[in-house]
Amino acid sequence: MxxxxxxxxxxxxxxxxxxxxxxxxxxxxxxxxxxxxxxxxxxxxxxxxxxxxxxxxxxxxxxxxxxxxxxxxxxxxxxxxxxxxxxxxxxxxxxxxxxxxxxxxxxxxxxxxxxxxxxxxxxxxxxxxxxxxxxxxxxxxxxxxxxxxxxxxxxxxxxxxxxxxxxxxPEDRERYNGYLREALAPFERELSDTSRERLRLNPMRILDSKDAGDQALVAELLRPLDMLxxxxxxxxxxxxxxxxxxxxxxxxxxxxxxxxxxxxxxxxxxxxxxxxxxxxxxxxxxxxxxxxxxxxxxxxxxxxxxxxxxxxxxxxxEGVGPVERRRPLAYLVALDAEAVGELAALARRLRAEHRVEHSYTPRNPGKGLRDADRSGARLAVLRGSRERAAGVVMLKDLRTGDQQSLDLSELPDALRRSAGASQDDSARLAATRDH
RNA sequence: GUGGAUGUAGCUCAGUCGGUUAGAGCACCGGAUUGUGGUUCCGGGGGUCGAGGGUUCAAAUCCCUUCAUCCACCCCA
Known part of the structure; x- marks a missing residue:
């Protein structure tokens, strides 16, 4: 099963x-x-x-x-x-x-x-x-x-x-329950089964009955509020x-x-x-x-x-729609085996500030960018042998398609700038959902 | 505890006068495209047809039982 x-x-x-x-x-x-x-x-x-x-x-x-x-x-x-x-x-x-x-x-x-x-x-x-x-x-x-x-x-x-x-x-309830018992006693046989039970245990609850006959019987009676x-x-x-x-x-x-x-x-x-x-x-x-x-x-x-x-x-x-799920700011794409380790370490540092995800196996650029796109990330960061040789990463904005080669040391600042921009996005999102 | 509706792919659902190998869309995987995503095109994997039993040459389809889900009754802290 x-x-x-x-x-x-x-x-x-x-x-x-x-x-x-x-x-x-x-x-x-x-x-x-x-x-x-x-x-x-x-x-x-x-x-x-x-x-x-x-x-x-x-x-x-x-x-x-x-x-x-x-x-x-x-x-x-x-x-x-x-x-x-x-x-x-x-x-x-x-x-x-x-x-x-x-x-x-x-x-x-x-x-x-x-x-x-x-x-x-x-x-x-x-x-x-x-x-x-x-x-x-x-x-x-x-x-x-x-x-x-x-x-x-x-x-x-x-x-x-x-x-x-x-x-x-408590004394009001006692008094009211006594009143109900007295008022309903002559009609006990007309009450529904559950209400007859309630007549003994907690008569007040008869008022709650959905049984039409019960309701007719209590319609003319005083309510608890009347006897406070x-x-x-x-x-x-x-x-x-x-x-x-x-x-x-x-x-x-x-x-x-x-x-x-x-x-x-x-x-x-x-x-x-x-x-x-x-x-x-x-x-x-x-x-x-x-x-x-x-x-x-x-x-x-x-x-x-x-x-x-x-x-x-x-x-x-009320049309208060589903709130959008959090997305990563950046997705790091490893283009070769060595980059997997490099980017995992890089991601760990960047995560002090941002939501960052990365590939766990080497990906070709097409697959890697698709991974990045599906994660919902705004930015993709690519690293392979070419980038390694130059000591850089490739930073790509997945919405505009713009990409630039960036020295590794410049990456944190670049992410910070984008994070500011996407926070504006989420603020707008929050504003629409809070109407 | 009671009643009604519904159970077919990961999801939403088609398919029942019983008849070949059970379908679509979405999703997933691969390719077109071996260093550039989304769109498009091509291909692929994936099914105890909720389960068990029965009828039949033949059952997703008909019958019985059962389980589950949803809605409602009962009840409601």
């Missing part, structure tokens, strides 16, 4: 890399300016890290989608299905609650879920994650949303659709006020529901049309109490993640 990538995984080939690089560079720049520092945590953790964070009502659904395995020492480990739990584990382990507050951290990398594959859903996928830890100010909720919007905007998606809601404080306590209501209003003040357009979602029950108060999502059925680019919310639940100090936090593949998908749809 021919080997292939595992279902739900894929290779990011050299031609794809510039787009990824661009998105990650943009992320680092935007978040860095906001005082968010990068943190890298392991891609697997003790299973408890994720099991504790996930919560009881969700674990039935969610745990079976986690890649959990036993290593040779008998440890139970889980490939991270998301970033938050691992980052919080690091926060606790390194005593970050003593750092100047708030502690702002971002990460990027792969995550793993054993899901069925479709557009925008993979088993190994990649996320950018951001956490703002140690403050309960509504300003931090708003900042989190702003950072998500600003990052996507800077990457080339200025018009994402922001949905903001609040799931309230004073504290959560005030907090939510402050978040919205900040967003308005900053000119961030949003839509209030009266029944925003998230699959995990660690969310408190603010929850939000960003959506984009045209990336298939999975329209969510990312989302997040506030999770006060989660750090304590994981065994740390009772420090509040708010965070989000977006899916890199989905954002790139959206960017393609």
């Amino acid at each position: 021919r080997l292939s990538a595992v279902k739900g995984t894929f290779d990011i080939l050299p031609d794809d890399q510039p787009r990824w690089r661009h998105l990650l560079d943009t992320t680092a720049r935007v978040l860095g300016r906001a005082g968010v520092d990068e943190i890298t945590t392991p891609i697997f953790e003790h299973r408890e890290v994720f099991e504790k964070s996930v919560g009881e009502s969700a674990d039935l659904v969610v745990q079976k989608e986690m890649y959990t395995f036993q290593d040779r020492g008998g440890r139970w480990l889980t490939l991270r299905p998301e970033f938050t739990a691992g980052v919080l584990r690091a926060f606790i382990e390194h005593g970050m609650h003593t750092w100047p507050s708030p502690v702002k951290l971002w990460s990027a990398g792969p995550a793993f879920r054993a899901e069925n594959v479709q557009r925008g859903r993979f088993r190994q996928f990649h996320q950018v994650n951001c956490e703002l830890l140690g403050g309960d100010s509504a300003l931090l909720d708003a900042e989190a949303i702003a950072l998500l919007v600003d990052t996507l905007s800077a990457a080339g998606l200025p018009g994402v659709h922001v949905k903001v809601g609040s799931v309230g404080d 306590g004073n504290a959560a209501r005030g907090h939510f209003d402050e978040v919205l006020a900040a967003l308005e003040r900053w000119g961030i357009t949003y839509e209030v979602e009266s029944a925003i529901v998230r699959g995990l029950d660690y969310y408190r108060r603010t929850a939000f999502e960003v959506h984009h049309a045209g990336i298939g059925a999975q329209s969510a680019l990312g989302g997040g919310g506030r999770y006060d109490g989660l750090i304590a639940k994981l065994g740390g100090p009772d420090v509040p936090g708010v965070g989000w993640a977006f899916g890199i593949e989905r954002v790139l998908d959206a960017l393609s749809g």
